[in-house]
Amino acid sequence: MIALGSDHGGYELKKEIINYLEENNIAYKDFGCDSMESVDYPVYARRVANAIVDGECDKGILICGTGIGISIAANKVKGIRAALCHDVFSAEATRLHNDTNILAMGGRVVGPGLAIKIVDTFINTEFSNDERHIRRINQIEE
Template identity: 40%
Template sequence: MKLAIGADHAGFPLKEEIRGYLERLEHEVIDLGAYNAEPSDYADFAEAVGRTLIAGRAQRGILVCGSGVGVNVAANKMPGIRACMCHDTYSAHQGVEHDDMNVLVLGARIIGPALAFELVSSFLNAHFQKHEERFVRRLNKVLAIEARYMGETARH
């Protein structure tokens, strides 16, 4: 599978471990940075992974930051991106099967490499259950919400 991966400085060490794991499994990995542990901004990497998926250059993405929260929030601002932070294997596969999740988000300060590998494996081996009417109906509702609100100015 062709995968886009990105992380900020806090996620850099775990991203490197995951990249190596994916390459050992013979996936094609597009590494979008960070390329070192120098301070960086998580939003830049979330956008890079999202843009790569939107452009069709990768099938799925993986994002890593310290907690996972920052890249999760940023990635979900992009149309067509369904990023979910998962720190258990059930959510990692169920998010794909039921919700067509296309970006796995991990917190490098929350989990270690062994669990990350299990989560990545669960994510990559899962497939959206497109023949299950309730999951298609729900995804279509999510897509309709996205269509209604994308482009509106954020308020805070």
């Protein structure tokens, strides 16, 4: 299951991603926000991150205006590896090399068409299980 969260700056893009997930029968849970009204992104980053750490969801997608703040907030939660991606190559590489569990994007940075390609790549790329990448992830976790 995919955990979704956004602030007001990412709300419109989150709706586009929800449409993609529903069209492709991909299970998700939306942790808010629910409108364009100004909210604080750390609240939604924490909700999504906790859902992953607690095992309620497998991966997450977070969106704020730039993706920067919400990814920083998510990475404060132990066990989370959130990556800010605004291109398909980075989304693929971060799954292959970093086994990231949250994709962050900027709703004011990336358009819906590209965002869907990034989401699709992030969701469908498996971790490489390469020994050198495992070693590096372990170093990050320490």
